[in-house]
Amino acid sequence: MKPLKIVVLNGSPKGDLSVTMQYVEYVKKHAPGHEYESFNVSQLINRVEKDRKYFDSIMESVRRADGVIWAFPLYYMLVPAQYKRFIELVFERGAAKAFAGKYAVSLSTSIHFFDHTAHMYLNGICDDLGMEYAGQYSPYMFDLMKAPERERLMGFARGFFESIAGRRSFPRRTAPLVVNTSAYKPGKLVQQVKAGGRRVLILTDETSASSSLARMTERIKALFGDAAEKFNINDLEMKGACLGCIRCGYDGDCAYAGKDGYIDFFNEKVKGADMLIFCGTIRDRYLSARWKTFIDRSFFNNHQPFLRGKQMGYCVSGPAGQMDYLGEVFEAHAEMMHANLVDVVSDEGADSKALDRILSDFAGRMCAAADAGYVRPRTFLGVGGTKIFRDEIFSHMRFPFRADHEYYKKHGMYDFPQKKFKMRAIGTAMLLLAKVPRIRREIYRKQIKPGMVAPLKAVVAR
Ligand SMILES: Cc1cc2nc3c(=O)[nH]c(=O)nc-3n(C[C@H](O)[C@H](O)[C@H](O)COP(=O)(O)O)c2cc1C
Incomplete structure (x- = not known):
């Protein structure tokens, strides 16, 4: 096989000290005939964003490459916020062409908690970039320590290289997104809903008051009247995205503590609300990187269900319904939080009149569920996810996640069937x-x- 040029886009905010990158290093060492070039795009996201020459040099490497490895850790069922931002920049700056026709694989490490949704996301991104997506590899984070797993990894890598050398064709597994939304123009508000003295927090990342999203969030706010507070997360001081340092594992102490406004806002506003409505516009195949930053930063609460009993809803502008995994991610997040996901509403396909009714009923259903104290039973997403967390916190992750271990003990979450x-x-x-x-x-x-x-x-x- 002739030597191949492989570009590795490292999505770990920890850069070279990444678990995932050890898998890449192993492949490099055991398939040495090729030329590898790695970029720590997540760790250096500020540079990627601000230094256009640096960004262009990465794109130039991709252009010259035969194959691209998207290597990343799982963060909240997707890629880390920094990596999400990198992907947004590729599209924003018209750099998608550099990726077109290249072979790609996605390689993650994780504890297998919703690793499949992250790979579905990246599969979709590769399809949108016109790449030949040759598959995914998702080991448990410490699999590399087992000989059969190392053999399996090399099997995957060899398969990738053979695919490039043999110019194999792969099917497109995700359909292109069709933006099927019309500008929402709310009608006259007929009746407000009764929040029963409960606090409603509407979080949005809208960037223009005339956007469909802004009109939807204003409508929701009007429906709840004084009970609702609307907050734009673009106005929240966040010095950066989660660094993955897990310093929070001992007692929740975050590396950003005292450095920006996120932790206080989260503890006071998010935990203090009875109903939470997350509102955002689809950017590529998820919400914005800003939203992902907000979600990832909540990791200072570790693996505890800190939104227990709350009513949750999403209001999305864009083709939310065309990405099955997105609904799964929203649902799983609520289920893991022991919260009740009332619904995900979007402006997709609905005209303004229909959307007026959908939004009114959505707000009404949230109130009704809150009145009844209703949290629907968890599905496979929450039940399966909870068992993964339970087993990990009990064993591998007890250290460093001391706070989780204490919480799980105290709240009867170590409900092993052996007992x-x-x-x-x-x-x-x-x-x-x-x-x-x-x-x-x-x-x-x-x-x-x-x-x-x-x-x-x-x-x-x-
Ligand atoms: C903020 C944060 C979120 C995480 N979310 C997930 C997740 O959704 N699913 C999962 O299986 N592991 C999750 N993990 C665990 C990491 O994916 C895992 O430790 C990975 O191996 C780290 O790789 P890295 O060292 O290359 O960054 C999360 C870790 C952090 C810090």
Whole structure:
């Protein structure tokens, strides 16, 4: 195989001290015939943003490359905010052409908490950039320490290089986004909703008062009247995005503490609200990098459900409904917070009259859910995610996430099935009984169906 030029776009805010980059280094060492060039685009995002020559030099390298490795850590079910900003800059500055026709893979490390949504996002970005997306690789962060996993990694890398050398074709797996929104012009407000003395916080990142988003957020604010406070997160002093330093793991102390306004705002306004409405415009295939910065910075709360019992909603301008993973990310976030996601409303496809009604009912439904203290049961997203967190905080992540460990102990979140002694004893006894062929036939052929509903029937009867 002729030597290939590979550009690595490192998405870790930790730069070279990145776990993910150790996987890249391993590939470099064990597939040495190629030319590799890495850029710490997240760590150096301020330079990427301000120094146009530096940005152009990265684009020039991409232009000359045969393949691009998007290497990144998972941050809140997606890429870190800095990486998101880098991607926005590529589109904003008309640099997408540098990527067109290049082969690409996405490589992340994580604890497998919604790694699939991050890779779906990057798959979509690669498709939008006109790249040949050759697949994803998403190991658990410490997999590199196991020989079979190292072998697997090299299998992936070899496959990538062979794809480039053999000019393989890959299907486009995501449809291009179709912006199907019309400018929202709200009609006369007929009736406000009753928030029942609850505090409503509307967070938005709108940049123009005449945008659809601004009109929607104004409408929502008007619906809630005095109960609502609207705040533009562009006005919040945030010195930077999460650095991934996990200094917060011990007791929530963030590296930015005392340096900007985020932590106080979050503790006071976000935690202090009863209903939260997150409002934003779709930028590429997620909300803006500014929103992602706001979300990532909430990591100082670690893995605790700090929005427990709150009503949440999203109001989005743009093609939100065309990205399934986006709804999954919103839903999972609420479920992990033990909050109730009332809905995600968008200006997609709806005319102004219809949107007036949707927004009124959305606000009304939030109030009704708050009145009833309703939090819908969690789905696979929250149940599965909670088990991953529980197991990680109990074992691998107990150190350095001391604050989480204390919280999980205190709030009964270490609900391991091993502790369900009665169920385990019943299970063992039944398995013993089932060893007898006559009893087994009786149980499996006659008793299982009525047996399963019997305890539920008893509840219904009561
Ligand atoms: C702010 C923040 C958010 C994170 N979010 C996720 C997540 O959503 N899913 C996940 O599996 N891991 C998550 N992690 C864990 C990192 O993805 C993981 O530790 C990764 O290996 C770090 O890679 P790096 O050293 O290359 O930055 C998060 C870590 C931080 C600091």
